Amino acid sequence: MTNGLVLAILGxxxxxxxxxxxxAKGVGLVGEAAAGVVSVDPSKFSKVxxxxxxxxxxxxxxxxxxxxxxxxxxxxxxxxxxLTAAQGMMFLIAALPIxxxxxxxxxxxxxxxxxGVGITAKKPEHNGKGIIxxxxxxxxxxxxxxxxxLLIYNIKI
Amino acid sequence: xxxxxRYADAVAAVRAMENFLLRRSDLEQLINTESxxxxxxxxxxxxxxxxxxxxxxxxxxxxxxxxxDCDELRILLYRNDFHNLxxxxxxxxAGREPHGxxxxxxxxxxxxxxxxxxxxxxxxxxxYIRSTAEETYELLTRTLDGQLADSLADTACMRAMQxxxxxxxxxxxxxxxxxxxxxxxxxxxxxxxxxKKPLSFIETAVCGSSELDxxxxxxxxxxxxxxLLGFLESAGYGQAAGLLAExxxxxxxxxxxxxxxxxxxxxxxxxxxEPLAAYYIAAETELKNLRIISVCKEAGIDRDTITExxxxxxx
Numbered sequence: 342m343t344n345g346l347v348l349a350i351l352g353x354x355x356x357x358x359x360x361x362x363x364x365a366k367g368v369g370l371v372g373e374a375a376a377g378v379v380s381v382d383p384s385k386f387s388k389v390x391x392x393x394x395x396x397x398x399x400x401x402x403x404x405x406x407x408x409x410x411x412x413x414x415x416x417x418x419x420x421x422x423x424l425t426a427a428q429g430m431m432f433l434i435a436a437l438p439i440x441x442x443x444x445x446x447x448x449x450x451x452x453x454x455x456x457g458v459g460i461t462a463k464k465p466e467h468n469g470k471g472i473i474x475x476x477x478x479x480x481x482x483x484x485x486x487x488x489x490x491l492l493i494y495n496i497k498i
Numbered sequence: 499x500x501x502x503x504r505y506a507d508a509v510a511a512v513r514a515m516e517n518f519l520l521r522r523s524d525l526e527q528l529i530n531t532e533s534x535x536x537x538x539x540x541x542x543x544x545x546x547x548x549x550x551x552x553x554x555x556x557x558x559x560x561x562x563x564x565x566x567d568c569d570e571l572r573i574l575l576y577r578n579d580f581h582n583l584x585x586x587x588x589x590x591x592a593g594r595e596p597h598g599x600x601x602x603x604x605x606x607x608x609x610x611x612x613x614x615x616x617x618x619x620x621x622x623x624x625x626y627i628r629s630t631a632e633e634t635y636e637l638l639t640r641t642l643d644g645q646l647a648d649s650l651a652d653t654a655c656m657r658a659m660q661x662x663x664x665x666x667x668x669x670x671x672x673x674x675x676x677x678x679x680x681x682x683x684x685x686x687x688x689x690x691x692x693x694k695k696p697l698s699f700i701e702t703a704v705c706g707s708s709e710l711d712x713x714x715x716x717x718x719x720x721x722x723x724x725x726l727l728g729f730l731e732s733a734g735y736g737q738a739a740g741l742l743a744e745x746x747x748x749x750x751x752x753x754x755x756x757x758x759x760x761x762x763x764x765x766x767x768x769x770x771x772e773p774l775a776a777y778y779i780a781a782e783t784e785l786k787n788l789r790i791i792s793v794c795k796e797a798g799i800d801r802d803t804i805t806e807x808x809x810x811x812x813x
Contacts, residue, residue, distance in 0.1 A: 370506055374768075377507030377564065381514035455506045456768035462513035 345424030345432075349414045352429075352436030353407040356489065360403025360443025360482075367396025367451025374458040381462075388461045388468045392454040395475045399439075399447035402486040406439045410493050422498050435492030442485035450478040503769045508564030512777040515560075518545050518552075519813045520784050528791050529804050537791070557781040558603035561774050568771045570666035573659050573675065574778055576626065578604045580655035583631055584648055586611045587638055626662060630654035649686070649703035656682060656705035670772040673760050679707040681753035684730060687719035688742055691726050695719075710735070747807060754809045758783055761812055780812030787811075 375389035408417070410432060415422045424432070457471025520528075524544050531537045545552070561571065578601045589596030590612055600608050605624060614622045620632050630651055638647045659675035683704050690700045700719050706712025710733055718729035723743070730739035741748040761779040764772035787809055794804045 370503055373507040374510035377510035377512075378514045380507075381511050382517075385514070452503060452768075455503065455510070458506075458510045459513040459768050462510055463516060 342421065343424055343429070344426045345429030346414065346416075346421055348426065348429030349410065349424055349432035350416065352433035352440075353410040353414075353416075355433075355440040356403045356410065356436040356443075357400075357407040358403070359440040360406075360447065361400040363444035363447030364397050364400030364403075367399070367447040367449075367454070368393055370448075370451040371396060371454040371458060374455040378458055378462040385461055385465060388465060389458050391468075391472060392457050392461065392475060395454050395472070395479065396447045396451040398479060399443040399450070399482045402439050402482055403443045406436060406486060406489045406493065409490060410436060413493055413496075414498070424498065428496060428498060431496045432493070435489055435496065437489075438485040438492075439482070439489040443482055446478050446482040446485075450475055450482075453478055505565045505568065505771060505774060506769055508561065508568075509767070509769055509773045511564055512561070512773055516777065516780070516813055519780055520544055520787070520811065521813055522811060525787060525791070525808055525811070526805075528788070529801050529808075531795070534792070537788075537795075541788070552781060552785065554778070554782060554785060555603045557778055561778060565771065565774055568774065570663070570668045570671050570771055571775055571778070572605050573662050573666075573671050574775055575603055575605045576655050576659050576662075577678070578602070579606050579624075579627055580630070580651050580658075582606055582608060582611065583615075583627055583634065584651050586615055587631075587635055587647070588644060590616060591638055591642070626658040627654075630658070646699065646702060649699065652682065652686075653703060653705040656707075660705075660707065668771065670760070670764060670775060674757065674775070676707050676709055677753075677756050677760060679705050680709050680735070681756070683707070683710055683712075683715055684735065684738060684742065685746075685749070685753075687715050687726055688723065691719045691721075691723045709733075751807060751809060754783060754786065758810045758812065765812070776812065783809045783812065 371389075371393040375386075375393050378389055379386050411417045414424065414432065454471070454475040457468075457475050460471040461468045520541070521544075524540060527540050528537050531540065558575070562568075565571065582600050582604050583606070585599035586596050589599060596612060597608070602608075606627070610622070614620070615631060615635060618632075618635070620628045623631055633654075634647050634651050637650055638644070641647075656675070656679040659678060660672075663671035663675040683706065686703045687700070689695075690703060695703075697716070697720055700716050704712055704716050704719070706715065714729060714733075715726075718726040727739040727743055730736065730742075738749060738752055741752050757779060761776035764776035767773050790807050790809075791804060794807070
């Protein structure tokens, strides 16, 4: 196993790890808020559940980026590529957008969605507005995923 | 991150519970009722079926259930705690049963309060009330002056509120303590001025705060009501002074509305202890409004007067 391959695998791990941590924090926070509402009014469960799901997507993006990267370097296929240190470093850098932006955006999306739970609690008919506000944060996670994918597929092996 | 997103579940639960609080239209309906049963029906329809009757004890227990580690909320109960201390001490000295005089919720253990005071085991009381209990007990047994003992305990309460609000670093609680002190000080200074109380008494009874300087207020109170109202005017409390001169009931409403205005600042906050404190204040105000309606209706007071006395609502 070359140093380059180690760096590339590290990149894949970071993409899944950091974005996953962000999602766990975000979903956890919204879950706390949602539980508070449901404890008073169980009929709002389905509405607050949508909000709770929103920060979970960053974890999926990180997972997707990691799988694409592992597939690209042949780890998933069972024949790992012989990568130079520079190539490995490029894969590591390619993972950073979704890893870092995924972590931060999931936490902030969690905060926005938890505040949206307050809207659902007081004015359930305006639930959609809370969802839209939380979804706006998602934009940056999607952009980061796009850049990570473009980088992963444009590194010459 | 944790500190800025504290009590997410508690705040969300409180937001859901706010839907069951009475609104302005409910109060208007209540004012227009003729009987207690009509009022009960309106309240029940707002609360929904199966809902418990709103009581400050249940609200407090609920909030503490969600945020058991939020000690700064205890400041909301200090007035009750110090009242209970006064009630226990006076009952002990008069040889009466104190339980009917206690107010709830409270941060004190009411079952052991009298035995603790009788045994002078002040260290068993919470820190914020310990020294006041000792001083008030000594004063009462030495002078048997209930009014002076009340003043001592009341000012100690305000000081404890201000000190602990500073200690917890909560701007909401700091403002709450400040407003509560200002209202109490104005009321006390006005009463002292009318009763022509001596300097020594006024100095004990007035607490002072960053909003209203204690020494200036004491001097103004000694100078008579006209001087006091003039001082309040110059200190930025012209409206309060005007209302105080007009009617004590109007001034009381002004005080409650000032606290509610503060509570309303927490309405937009998604996390933290402020919305929880605001909900407690909202429930307290609602119960006060219901009590005013009930008492005024029984006394046959006209609708316009009752409407005028209604406190500003949170929702």
